[in-house]
Structure formats: structure tokens, C-alpha cells
Amino acid sequence: MKKTKNALSMAMVVAVTVTSAACGNGGGSKPAAVTSPDAAASVKPVEAAKAKEFKMTLRHIEVRDTAKSNLAILQDVVKATEAEVPGLKFELDGVEDVVNRDTKLKAEMQAGSPPPIFDLFGGADTTNYAKAGRLLELTPIIAELGLKDKFMNLNEFSVDGKVYGLPRSGFIEGVFYNKKMFAEAGVQVPKTWDEFLKVCEALKAKGITPIAMGGGSGDGWVINMLTNTLMVRLGGPEIQEGFAKGKSKWTDAPVIEAFKKLEELKQKGYLDKNVIATKYADGQAKFYTGQAGMLFDGSWAASGIMGKNSKVADDASFFNFPSMGGPGDDMINGGWSNGYGFSSKLNENELKAVKSFIKNFYTEANQKRALKESGNTPALKLSDIGDAKGLVAEVVQGQVSAKKGAFPAFDALVSPAVKKTLEATMEELLGGKVTPEKAAEKMQAAQTAK
Structure with missing residues (x-):
């Protein structure tokens, strides 16, 4: 018994000695050699477990040449998010905005299989998809990330008090104009409708197309930007808010008058004569x-106007559409309709990726960068507008000058079917195929049948 105890004590001393030698390696000496083949086999390098790779589709609409700056910001956010979430690999899916909204995303929502992250339009689209259970509720997530009170406005992405999407930028719509051409025609920024018509006539007399516009070949929404403003100028924001609620009709006097004003611009040759045969990008160009x-156009057009292909970058400016003597004067068409939505069917890793994406995308630095480089109206409340200058600053100032505030785009308030009907109907109106009165009747029939 005594011999066994002594042998055990000696073994312990040897073990301590070997351990001490190995610990001394921190000073630069080599570890003690392991002589036992069995011991050598048991010593293996410890490696960090590599995270299992998983892929996520991110659907975006930054596909035009004028959206390159927006795409660069998105790509930077993607890299930052992939670095934060082990195993994450994004697959960017760039789709033209109308195709995404009216075709691809609609079909995916009906099938219950939208991408994990996708471009989402606020208003009716968000409401319909949220009620169908397709959208991830973001209310607790933005609270967790400290973003709850950081957005300018989340109304278009909120349903029954809960948030289901986040605007990536806002927009305002108004009139970009060429200061040099105005000076040569002897006109100034118009304050009233009559003054606006005189500006158009003066430009036309100089052989200049007064108003560029491309609203054909599926781009009827471009015509409706102007139609929307004319309706609200003459009838106030409540008229478009009342369409879906049945409190107002498309056959109401202010709507018909708005259609007449639009027709007048075309008949007098103030709109591009090829408006219904020209694509949006070509009209903008x-x-x-x-x-x-x-x-x-919308504030997003500033990037193209200031871009490398522009010939008017030094001469371009912006003004809010003139007053027309109605309750909607001194307002501006603006809102925060374009943003990102997220699928309600996310696993644990995908949810982590979504939270990281939101945290990295929605920063003051990114918002200022998008304002400066693309003219994007910030979706977040900023302490300042950074070093944005020139046309971008003038566009943002156009929002400030709207003393009565902003009204949303009508297509954020009506069903997609009504939206599509108005696009086709306004093309018919400008093509001389229907009268303003018949156009109004057609629209009301679509509203009633929705």
C-alpha cells in the first residue's frame, strides 16, 4: 500500500513538471517534446468551427443607370451584413420597379413565397400583403434596434398600428426647369396656373418642348404624377383619400377639371407630342x-439631371407646382412609399440577417450619402443635410416651401386595379381616345368594381 502511494506521488510530480514546461512556452521556448506515440496522436490543433453557409435573396430595383449610387450603397450594406452574420451570402436580384411591383412580387405573394428581403411599395400593397400574413412585423425589431422614432413617417408601411415595411427614402414631386431656357424666353418661375401656361407658351414660341414626359409603353404612372397633383390642387388631399372610402368619386367636379387641365396641356402642345409613345427614361433624358x-418628376430624377450624360447640370433648378385656386394649393406631392419588406417565413439565421441588414442600411451616414449622390429625400430624421448642395438642396427646399405639408401619391391609397386603370385611361385621354368626362366615368366604374 505504501509502495503504491509513493509511485502515485512520483507520477504526479512528473505530470506537474511537464505541465510547467509547456506553460513556459509563452516566453518563447519550445514546448516539451511528446515522446509517446499515443500522446502525439491525441494532440490536435483546435480550429474555430466554420459556420454553415446559407443564402438569402435580396430583391432590389436599383437597375437603371441613374440608380448606380443607390446600388453602391446597397452593396456596401450587403458586405457589412455578410461580415456580421456567420455563413450569410446574399444573392442580389435586380428587377425593374414596375415589373417587381406589378408582376413578380404579386405572383410570389399569391404563392406565399416572396424573397426574404424585397423592394416593397407602401400603402395598399403593404396593407394587402400584411393582412395576407406575408410580411414580417417590424414593430419590435425597430424598437430593439433603436429606430422606432428615427423615421420621418411610417404611415404608408403601417397596418392597424403595426409596422410591416421600412421606407428607404422619401420623394417629392414637382417641376425641374432649365434656368437658362427660362431666361432666354423671358419668363420666371410661375406662381399660378395662368402664369404656368404663359411660361409654356413662351418656351414653345422659342421652339422648345415646354414639358418633357415619357408615359407610354407601360409607363403610364409617369402621367399620373402630374394628374395626381392637378387633382389635389383643385380638390384638396381629401378627394383622393376618399376614393377607397366612398367619400369621393372620380366623377366629382375637381377630378374632371384636373383631367381637362391635363388634356389642355397636350392639346396646346405643351407636353411632349410623343408622350404616350415614349418610355419614362427617354422622356426624362x-x-x-x-x-x-x-x-x-420626382426627386429621384436629380441623379440623372446631375449625371455624366446631362447637358443641363449647371442650369437645372426646381419649383413646387403652382397654385390653381383650390384647397390643395401650397402642398406638395410627397411621401415615403418606396422601401423594403421582409418575408414572414424566416428561420432563425435569416431573422438575424434581416436585423443586421436593417441596422446597417438605416443609418444617418447612408441617408446623407443617398441625399448627396442620388437626391434621395431622407427617410430618417437627420440632424442636418450634410454637404448636399446645388440641385439636391433645392429639391429638398421644395419640400420645406410646401406650407400646408405633403400629400401622398394616389396609388398608395387605391387598389392596384384602380391604379392600372388610371394609367391606361390617362394614356387614352392624351391620345384623344376619350374625353375627360368619359375618363372619369371609366375610373369610377373601376373603383366601384374593385
Whole structure:
């Protein structure tokens, strides 16, 4: 018994000695050699377990040449998010905005299989998809990330008090104009409808297309930006808010009058004569290549107007559409309709990726960068507008000048079917195929049948 105890004590001393030698390696000495083949076999390098790779589709609409800056921001956010979430690999799926909204995403939602992250339009689209259970509720997530009170407005992405999407930027719509052409025609920024018509006539007399516009070949929504503003100028924001609720009709006097004003612009040759045969991008290009005096467009157009292909970057400016003597004067068409939505069918890893994406995308630095580089109206409340200058600053100032505030795009308030009907109907109106009165009747029939 005594011999066994002594042998055990000696073994313990040897073990301590070997351990001490190995611990001394921190000073630069080599570890003690392992002489036992069995012991050598048991010593293996410890490696960090590699995370299992998983892929996520991210559907975006930054596909035009004028969206390159927006795409660069998105790509930077993707890289940052992949670095934060082990195993994550994004697959970017760029799709033209109308195709995404009206075709691909609609079909995916009906099938219950939208991408994990996708471009989402606020208003009716968000409401319908949320009620169908297709959208991830974001209310607790933005609270967790400290973003709950950081957004300018989440109304278009909220349903029954819960948030289901996040705007990536806002927009305002108004008139871009060529200061040099105005000076040569002897006109100034119009304050009233009559003054606006005189500006158009003066430009036309100089052989200049007064208003560039491409609203054909599936781009009827472009015409409706102007139609929307005319309706609200004459009838106030409540008229478009009342369509879906039955409180107002498309046959109401202010709507018909708006259709008449639009028809007047076409008949007098103030709108591009090829408006219903021209794509949006081509119509927009007519302004920034110096072929038209004005362009009614959204704030997103600033990037193209200031881009490398522009001939009017130094001459372009912006003004809010003039007053028309109605309750909607001194307002501006603006909102926060374009953003990102997230599938309600996410596993644990995908949910982590979504939270990381939101955290990395929605930062003040990114919002200022998008404002400066693309003219994007910030979706977040900013302490300042950074170093944005020139046309971008003027566009943002256009929002500030709207003393009565902003009204949303009508297609955020009506069903997709009504939206599509108005696009086709306004093309018919400008093509001389229907009268303003018949156009209004057609629209009301679509509204009733929705």
C-alpha cells in the first residue's frame, strides 16, 4: 500500500513538471517534446468551427443607370451584413420597379413565397400583403434596434398600428426647369396656373418642348404624377383619400377639371407630342440633354439631371407646382412609399440577417450619402443635410416651401386595379381616345368594381 502511494506521488510530480514546461512556452521556448506515440496522436490543433453557409435573396430595383449610387450603397450594406452574420451570402436580384411591383412580387405573394428581403411599395400593397400574413412585423425589431422614432413617417408601411415595411427614402414631386431656357424666353418661375401656361407658351414660341414626359409603353404612372397633383390642387388631399372610402368619386367636379387641365396641356402642345409613345427614361433624358424646358418628376430624377450624360447640370433648378385656386394649393406631392419588406417565413439565421441588414442600411451616414449622390429625400430624421448642395438642396427646399405639408401619391391609397386603370385611361385621354368626362366615368366604374 505504501509502495503504491509513493509511485502515485512520483507520477504526479512528473505530470506537474511537464505541465510547467509547456506553460513556459509563452516566453518563447519550445514546448516539451511528446515522446509517446499515443500522446502525439491525441494532440490536435483546435480550429474555430466554420459556420454553415446559407443564402438569402435580396430583391432590389436599383437597375437603371441613374440608380448606380443607390446600388453602391446597397452593396456596401450587403458586405457589412455578410461580415456580421456567420455563413450569410446574399444573392442580389435586380428587377425593374414596375415589373417587381406589378408582376413578380404579386405572383410570389399569391404563392406565399416572396424573397426574404424585397423592394416593397407602401400603402395598399403593404396593407394587402400584411393582412395576407406575408410580411414580417417590424414593430419590435425597430424598437430593439433603436429606430422606432428615427423615421420621418411610417404611415404608408403601417397596418392597424403595426409596422410591416421600412421606407428607404422619401420623394417629392414637382417641376425641374432649365434656368437658362427660362431666361432666354423671358419668363420666371410661375406662381399660378395662368402664369404656368404663359411660361409654356413662351418656351414653345422659342421652339422648345415646354414639358418633357415619357408615359407610354407601360409607363403610364409617369402621367399620373402630374394628374395626381392637378387633382389635389383643385380638390384638396381629401378627394383622393376618399376614393377607397366612398367619400369621393372620380366623377366629382375637381377630378374632371384636373383631367381637362391635363388634356389642355397636350392639346396646346405643351407636353411632349410623343408622350404616350415614349418610355419614362427617354422622356426624362429629353430634359437633361437640353431638349425641353421643364420636367415634372420626382426627386429621384436629380441623379440623372446631375449625371455624366446631362447637358443641363449647371442650369437645372426646381419649383413646387403652382397654385390653381383650390384647397390643395401650397402642398406638395410627397411621401415615403418606396422601401423594403421582409418575408414572414424566416428561420432563425435569416431573422438575424434581416436585423443586421436593417441596422446597417438605416443609418444617418447612408441617408446623407443617398441625399448627396442620388437626391434621395431622407427617410430618417437627420440632424442636418450634410454637404448636399446645388440641385439636391433645392429639391429638398421644395419640400420645406410646401406650407400646408405633403400629400401622398394616389396609388398608395387605391387598389392596384384602380391604379392600372388610371394609367391606361390617362394614356387614352392624351391620345384623344376619350374625353375627360368619359375618363372619369371609366375610373369610377373601376373603383366601384374593385
